[in-house]
Amino acid sequence: MAEWIDAKPKNKAAAWLEERLPVIGLVNNVVGVDTPTPRNLNYWWNFGSLAGLMLVVQIISGIVLAMHYTPNTLMAFDSVERIMRDVNYGWLIRYMHANGASFFFIAVYIHILRGLYYGSYKAPREVLWMLGLVIFLLMMATAFMGYVLPWGQMSFWGATVITNLFSAIPVVGDSIVTLLWGGFSVDNPTLNRFFSLHYLLPFVIAGVVILHIWAKKVSDSGNPLGIDVKSSADQIPFHPFYTVKDAFGAAVFFAIFATFLFYMPNALGHPDNYIPADPLVTPGSIVPEWYFLPFYAILRSITFDIGIPFTDVVIIPAKLLGVIAMFAAILVLFFLPWLDRSKVRSGKFRPMFRWFFWFLVIDMVVLTIVGGKKPEGIWPVIGLIGTAYYFAHFLVVLPLLAKFEKTLPLPESIANPVVKAAE
Structure with a gap:
């Protein structure tokens, strides 16, 4: 079980604030910048922090996009095109958000596979593991609703197919579909619901991420050997050793992200989503994003x-x-x-x-x-x-x-x- 470290800042102003509102100590204990960490963590442990960085990218770019987006079926597609063409660096922010979703999932999938291989779900980390899965489910819901917002052909028909799945649930299925649609078909109320929830859920994810990090602190960090820390020789300070390692991993990860962003921004998307939604024309093949x-x-x-x-x-x-x-x-x-x-x-x-x-x-x-x-x-x-x-x-x-x-x-x-x- 991890110990709570009571470290006071050396700066007088920070120490004064810490006595009255111990935020610095709370962050230090939850994030663990000054706490001892197993000395054998490899680069597979980087992907948790990379997923956190991608969440920040998605929230910031999403807030900016929301300032210019119009959640109306008659104007949604055109508002996205306006962001791409008329808003200063709008193309960059939109591509950053769209590709950022894919790279967020890449980091999370690798993070989950690492947990599966190294047994990160075993006692005493069961709650830590389940909180991670809750984050994954929230990500999937957020990504699905975000994919609908451009109101292209794949957006519309993807929403139609996926929401219709709930009608298979006995007794309450049709009521759930009507609630999701806000009517009797995928239309303007559906788009408004999805926009509202797509904007809200990333902040819910951020809250669960804080609980996830807290649970990691309480149950101690796992390590590639899967054995418990037995002495101080098994540990090294998180800073500077792992902060430098995380920074290097982040530099490589974001270099790959930038390659997609600037040189092949549509490689992970579907071309049909650049066609305005048409309820009368069904695409030849309806597929979700690659991570689904x-x-x-x-x-x-x-x-x-x-x-x-x-x-x-x-x-x-x-x-x-x-x-x-x-x-x-x-x-x-x-x-x-x-x-x-x-x-x-x-x-x-x-x-x-x-x-x-x-x-x-x-x-x-x-x-x-x-x-x-x-x-x-x-x-x-x-x-x-x-x-x-x-x-x-x-x-x-x-x-x-x-x-x-x-x-x-x-x-x-x-x-x-x-x-x-x-x-």
């Missing part, structure tokens, strides 16, 4: 009903089953601390687990590809196989590995492997 594609593939992979054998009685129709599978793909992650009962946290000491982890990564890449293809030919079959393995990994493979896998011996301390590697 794995879950979209899971949704579309379910094409069969569940019913009573040898009868025509349907218990769960394919549409509802697909919606359940899509949401279950994320909800299953909340139960991961109890599905994986292995006492060893890190994948470095779990040989079989490493193989299945990379199978999962490959499976997610395949599902991403399948989600971007038309549901015809061999792709639905590949999607169904990928969906089956995804759930089998968490519900079957991990529980079995916890019982039968022979793990490697753990080092006595964090310092020993680090010192040996340096010799």
Whole structure:
């Protein structure tokens, strides 16, 4: 359990303020600038801070865009074009926001995969893990509603298809869809609702991020070896060692971000969204943004009903089953601390687990590809196989590995492997 550090500022003015409003001490204890940190953290630990930086980029660019955007179906598309053409550096801010969403998801996906590999969900970090998943869900909701705002063809039809999924829920489904739409079709009330929530949710995300960092402080930071800190030799100060490391990682990450921003700003988007929304013309293929594609593939992979054998009685129709599978793909992650009962946290000491982890990564890449293809030919079959393995990994493979896998011996301390590697 982390200790609370009572450090007083050396500056007299800061010390005076700290006595009356201990903000500096609170930030220092939550963020941990002056606190000891495991000495073996690698660059995979950078992506948490990178995700936080991308959240700041999204909030600031979003606030500026909101000053010029018009949430009306008759003017939304033109207002986006005006931002691109007439607002000073509007093209830069709009591209920064659009590509920033993709890079935010890239940082978060890598952050989640790092947590899966190094067992960051295991005790005592269960709440930390679940708060991270809450952030992920809020991100997905925010990104979906933001994708609707340009009111292009893919915006309109994406909103129509995704919101219609809720109609599959028995009894209350149609009421939920009507509430989301604000009427009986995707129209101006829908756009106003989505704009309002898209503006609000990033600040909710920021609040949950603070809780996430606080939970990280309380439960201590994990490390690649997955063992607890045993002595002061296992730790080094966060500053300057990890602040410099984070700064270098951020420089590389933002250099790649700038490459997309200035040289290929539309590479991660869909060209149909530069066509004004037309309810009478359906696009040839309706696909969400790339970061939704794995879950979209899971949704579309379910094409069969569940019913009573040898009868025509349907218990769960394919549409509802697909919606359940899509949401279950994320909800299953909340139960991961109890599905994986292995006492060893890190994948470095779990040989079989490493193989299945990379199978999962490959499976997610395949599902991403399948989600971007038309549901015809061999792709639905590949999607169904990928969906089956995804759930089998968490519900079957991990529980079995916890019982039968022979793990490697753990080092006595964090310092020993680090010192040996340096010799």
